[in-house]
Amino acid sequence: MQTSTIDGKDAAAIQAATTGVVVCDRSFWGRICVYDEDQIRFLHNQSTNDFQSLKPGQGCDTVIVTSTARTIDLVSAYLLPDAVILLVSPNRLETLMEWLDRYIFFADKVKIADVTKDTAIFSLIGPGSDAIVEKLGAGEIIGQAYGNHIMIDVGLTVAVGSGLASPGYTLIMPATEKQRIWQKILDLGVTELSEQGWETLRILQGRPKPDAELTEDYNPLEVGLWQTISFNKGCYIGQETIARLNTYKGVKQHLWGIRLDAPVEVGSAIALGEEKIGKLTSYTPTLDGHFGLGYIRTKAGGVGLKVQLGEVAGEIVEIPFVSHEYPQ
Numbered sequence: 001m002q003t004s005t006i007d008g009k010d011a012a013a014i015q016a017a018t019t020g021v022v023v024c025d026r027s028f029w030g031r032i033c034v035y036d037e038d039q040i041r042f043l044h045n046q047s048t049n050d051f052q053s054l055k056p057g058q059g060c061d062t063v064i065v066t067s068t069a070r071t072i073d074l075v076s077a078y079l080l081p082d083a084v085i086l087l088v089s090p091n092r093l094e095t096l097m098e099w100l101d102r103y104i105f106f107a108d109k110v111k112i113a114d115v116t117k118d119t120a121i122f123s124l125i126g127p128g129s130d131a132i133v134e135k136l137g138a139g140e141i142i143g144q145a146y147g148n149h150i151m152i153d154v155g156l157t158v159a160v161g162s163g164l165a166s167p168g169y170t171l172i173m174p175a176t177e178k179q180r181i182w183q184k185i186l187d188l189g190v191t192e193l194s195e196q197g198w199e200t201l202r203i204l205q206g207r208p209k210p211d212a213e214l215t216e217d218y219n220p221l222e223v224g225l226w227q228t229i230s231f232n233k234g235c236y237i238g239q240e241t242i243a244r245l246n247t248y249k250g251v252k253q254h255l256w257g258i259r260l261d262a263p264v265e266v267g268s269a270i271a272l273g274e275e276k277i278g279k280l281t282s283y284t285p286t287l288d289g290h291f292g293l294g295y296i297r298t299k300a301g302g303v304g305l306k307v308q309l310g311e312v313a314g315e316i317v318e319i320p321f322v323s324h325e326y327p328q
Contacts, residue, residue, distance in 0.1 A: 021128030030093030059147025206319025224322030
């Protein structure tokens with residue numbers, strides 16, 4: 001089990017992410033470059049969002065799913081004039097490189113490249129992020145739509161969206177510029193958020209993670225990733241299953257936050273009385289208690305439901321990264 005407390009440095013950073021601004025080095029995440037003439041059509045057919053409606057300078061989140069709509073990864077995509085950069089989870093880089101390569105056929109004008117080592121990526125998180133991107137020279141991006149991005153200063157790309165539900169920005173740059181830009185951000189008074197601090201915020205906000213909330217046991221509608229799914233685009237891998245679930249309101253379980261009275265082992269059963277209604281997928285200590293993510297059977301209820309995880313009591317709460325409202 002993870003530690004049941006947060007160290008002082010992480011506690012201060014998590015607080016700063018709520019009231020000010022923090023920077024997190026996410027360079028250990030994977031970056032895949034997709035390029036050549038058919039790049040947009042290819043990605044449109046391989047994931048849940050509508051790539052053909054996007055133009056260079058725009059971006060989106062999308063989910064790579066299996067043919068039965070089970071989740072592989074939640075991916076952020078940024079369209080450049082001649083390529084698309086995919087930001088993928090650290091433990092899904094190799095899987096996705098192989099997965100995408102499998103669907104490139106002889107006539108397809110598509111190439112993929114692992115550019116993780118050639119690039120670096122930071123997240124600015126919190127309401128104070130606007131002031132920082134202004135000082136970095138990217139003020140024109142403030143107020144633009146999620147995923148929109150501009151390039152400034154020796155290849156530094158600044159994109160709207162922190163990677164979490166908090167306001168913020170994603171910064172992508174050549175690896176050779178990483179240390180200089182990192183120091184520049186710290187010199188502006190920004191607090192550093194550690195990898196463990198990111199994990200705590202991820203769980204508190206409900207961003208799903210591969211091997212936890214994103215597995216072959218769950219589909220994107222159960223996760224609540226409505227914002228990543230186009231119901232108007234043509235056929236793509238997993239589309240039939242997702243369309244059927246949506247049409248017939250067939251989502252049998254949902255991902256929720258769970259406020260806990262004590263630490264709980266990931267994988268623990270969630271019960272309502274004597275009946276098992278779900279499973280805990282992530283746990284973190286918080287600044288004022290304990291918190292987890294878990295899937296709960298739809299018919300059991302939602303926000304406000306009192307549950308038990310062994311001897312530990314819990315209460316179901318909303319998480320801002322996902323939604324369980326069916327689109328109108």
